[in-house]
Amino acid sequence: MAADPSPAPTSLSFPRSTFAKLTPxxxxxxxxxxxxxxxxxxxxxxxFREQQITTGSLTHSHGSAVVRLGDTTVVCSVQGEILKAADIPSPPDESADNEDLLETLGLLVPNIELSTGCSPAHLPGNPPSTLAQSLSWKVRTLLYGSEIVNPEDLQIMFTAPKIDEEDDAPVPEVKAYWTLYLDIMFISLDGNPFDAAWLAVMAALRTTRLPRASWDADREAVVCSPALEHYAHLTLHTTPxxxxxxxxxxxxxxxxxxxxxxxxxxxxxxxxxxxxxxxxxxxxxxxxxxxxxxxxxxxxxxxxxxxxxxxxxxxxxxxxxxxx
Amino acid sequence: MQADRRRLNAPAGGTAPPVFASANTSPPRRRRKADEHRKIFLQTGIVPSAAGSAYYELPPDPATPPLTRKSSLKITCTVHGPRPLPRNAAFSPNLLLTTHVKYAPFATKTRRGYVRDSSERDLGLHLETALRGVVIGERWPKSAADVVITVLEGEDDGPAGAHSGDMGSGWGMLSVLAGCITVASAAIVDAGIDCVDLVSGGVAALVHDQSSEITTVLDPAPAEHVTRAACLVAYLQSRDEITEMWMKGDAGGDLGGLIESAVQSATLARTVLVEAVKDSTEARVAAMSPPELPSTDAASKGRPKDVVTTG
The missing domain is CATH 3.30.230.70 (GHMP Kinase, N-terminal domain)
Known part of the structure; x- marks a missing residue:
């Protein structure tokens, strides 16, 4: 009975959050x-922290994902645009294999944006920080290095119609390429940006559906089919x-x-x-x-x-x- | 154009957005009544590391078929501050408020760049005037606060197919600004910055309807109408004040009526704003009310244990 059972308030006591701020x-x-x-x-x-993945919430993207990893929230959008083969300044060799075609042409363009007010450390109005640049580069390296996207999915082929009976069978040629823009916006940043960004990229790529595109020889342009049933998923080789x-x-x-x-x-x-x-x-x-x-x-x-x-x-x- | 060396750029040949063979889809029509606002989703506290934050969305109408899907406005806003001005800054008796509005590259039909363009800077300026009249700056001398807005999805500029270069800088800009004002108001309250009232944004428009008569509608979705004039106000209901007004197009003789309708639209948005602010305040009070008892609550609720820190 000697000791006082109730914990006496110590003379100097701070709540947890104060300690966390003062001496992390x-x-x-x-x-x-x-x-x-x-x-x-x-x-x-x-x-690991709890994750939550939502896909397909953006209207103007071909694929999109919102990933939450605890208090880190990332939006990734995949948008396809068309690069005409005739516009490429230095076209790759015909004989070159498909393997590094994507990287030579730069058909995947990932960019990470931290200046969205996602954390007080990354206020907008400045050029992308070193962290943002290095994260973009890491995503790019991993995208090309692990050969996720099948190059054939991004090629738009055209086979010229046969004019003469005596001609050889026409060879299909690549008239244009799809370029995929991957825009990764951080809504909220609470640590571990790379894992969250990569998870968002994978989720967005896996839900990406590109319209069926064909070369219109008369208009010298690529025309896409608006019908929803002609949209096709990308075939992804791996899921890192x-x-x-x-x-x-x-x-x-x-x-x-x-x-x-x-x-x-x-x-x-x-x-x-x-x-x-x-x-x-x-x-x-x-x-x-x-x-x-x-x-x-x-x-x-x-x-x-x-x-x-x-x-x-x-x-x-x-x-x-x-x-x- | 010089390439941005701090970002990864498009292939050297330049890319173009896909062109679709024409589809015979009917343009979206307004299903709401003329004085009905779209449903607003507004939530505060989405960015824990910021002083205040909010998310605003006009969810798409689930009844519209997927092919005619139009933009549904999505805006996030964070407020950083008030924080002390740096030592070398000049003395300021008021809170220095800076606003920053940026569209995400994928926000509109045509891709936008990563660097802010003049239309985004203009939106930021309009937003600043709307907020300046609400914030009690004298209470925060020698300090600054940043309002940062990211538009994840903008509003269409006009009826589908009418514009090819749809950058969200036409009629859609007004709806975006109305959303920015409402969401920034929620985020500022969430950050605990003193305000005289809640400010909310509202848009009304004069549109040609099917029988080409001119009618006034609240909260127009530009894709659904042929718009003749539109008006935006930032409105403080309890003081009956307007801090910002922006009118576009030829409103004819009935200016007062159009402004009155915009005020009505802002009043509708305010009901959602009040709910969101009330929810966030209640949540905050609930989090504060059980005072932190170092020993009891941790064991019972499985919360992280408090530890004794020395030194």
Missing amino acids: GPFLHAHLKQNPPIRPSGRTLTQ VTATFAVFSTANPLKQRSEAESWVLTDPDTSEEEVCREALTVTVDGKRVLGIDKAGGRVIGMEAVEECVKLTFARWKEVSTILP
């Missing part, structure tokens, strides 16, 4: 020190899925390395990203690893990378069931 590093550390470690958002170390991990470490130049503790956080949000100095992005597709991108730090070793790859494979299974 120690705040995160205090959470991770618990056993088992729980992140400030209530997630476990390996837990990315997962990002951040590493929080108490390593400090003033301390012994052996004293440092570290935690690998799956799918970090902004508050976690800000205090983590090491990140790892893994891209997988089914059974293949398409890429591992590790930025900074010296905490993650071979085992941790393998662990992350395993988690990404599990993530791929989960995501491929919800993708449209």
Whole structure:
């Protein structure tokens, strides 16, 4: 009976949000020190945020998706426009194989826009930040590198009619190409922009339907069929899925390395990203690893990378069931 | 045109939007009454990292067949601030309000660029005048606030097929601006910036109907009408004030009647605005009311545990 059961208010006590703002590093550390470690958002170390995918909500796009990953919201639109083969300044060789045709011509044009007021760190009125440029480039690299889009889907062929009986059978030739513009607008940004953007790109591409286009020899132009039943889906070769991990470490130049503790956080949000100095992005597709991108730090070793790859494979299974 | 080196650009040959063989579809017709507003969806608090935010949508009529689908307005707005002015800025006794309106590249039938063009800057200026009369700037000296609007989907410019270069800068601009005013008002309230009243935008138009007589309609969808004149107002109902008016076209003799109809349209939009603001305030009060008890609520609700932070 000696001790007072009610917790006496301490002399200096702040609500959680104040601690999180004042000392983000120690705040995160205090959470991770618990056993088992729980992140400030209530997630476990390996837990991804809830995702939600909505498709086909934009009128003027051939394919579109809205992806929510926790508090990060992204809109991706796919719009097809026509590039006439005659307009290409330096046409590719006839003999060249189709493989890098898309990249040579630049038929996929992804752009990420962060200056939409999605977070106070990215106010509009400035040219795209380094982050936005590097994200656009990463999406572009992954789109071309993993050969998702079938080049034949983007070619508009034309076979000249036979005029003379003696002529050889006419050879179909490519008169024009579809160019796909992928515009990725962040509505709200709370960490992990690349995973959200990529998920939106995949969802939008999988729902993209292009109208049937044919070459009109008299008008020297491409004409599309407005009938809804002539719209066709793209045939996508693969469905890569990315997962990002951040590493929080108490390593400090003033301390012994052996004293440092570290935690690998799956799918970090902004508050976690800000205090983590090491990140790892893994891209997988089914059974293949398409890429591992590790930025900074010296905490993650071979085992941790393998662990992350395993988690990404599990993530791929989960995501491929919800993708449209 | 010089390529934008900070973005990924279109192929060097230049691309053109697909041209369709003509389809014999009938243009969309107005199914609403002349004094009926389209349904508005308005929600605040969609961007947690911003001080205030709101989303505005005029959902498409589910009865229209998919081929004649027209634009359905979708606008997001975030408010950042009020925040202190940087040290080197000149002293300002009032809140410095900046507005920024940008269409997404996929917002209109013709693709738009990533850099703001003059029509978007003009919309931003109109929006600023509409809001300036509402915000009590004297309460926030030496501070600034940004209102950022992204139009994810704009309004058509006129009857389908009439325009080839549909950039959303014709009649559709008025509906877009009305939406911008209403959504910005909700976001400003969500950000907790003091206002004298809620401002809402409304549009009315003089249109030629089927028998080519001229009628006045509220909240015109330009795709459904042949428009002769249109008028937008930003209206403060409880003070009966207009902070912004914009009229286009030949309204003839009945200017007052057209403005009166636009005010009526703004009044209709205000009912939705009031609901949205009320919902967000109630949610905020509910979140505040159970004071944070460090030990009890965490265990019972499975919320993240509070931890003792030292140092």
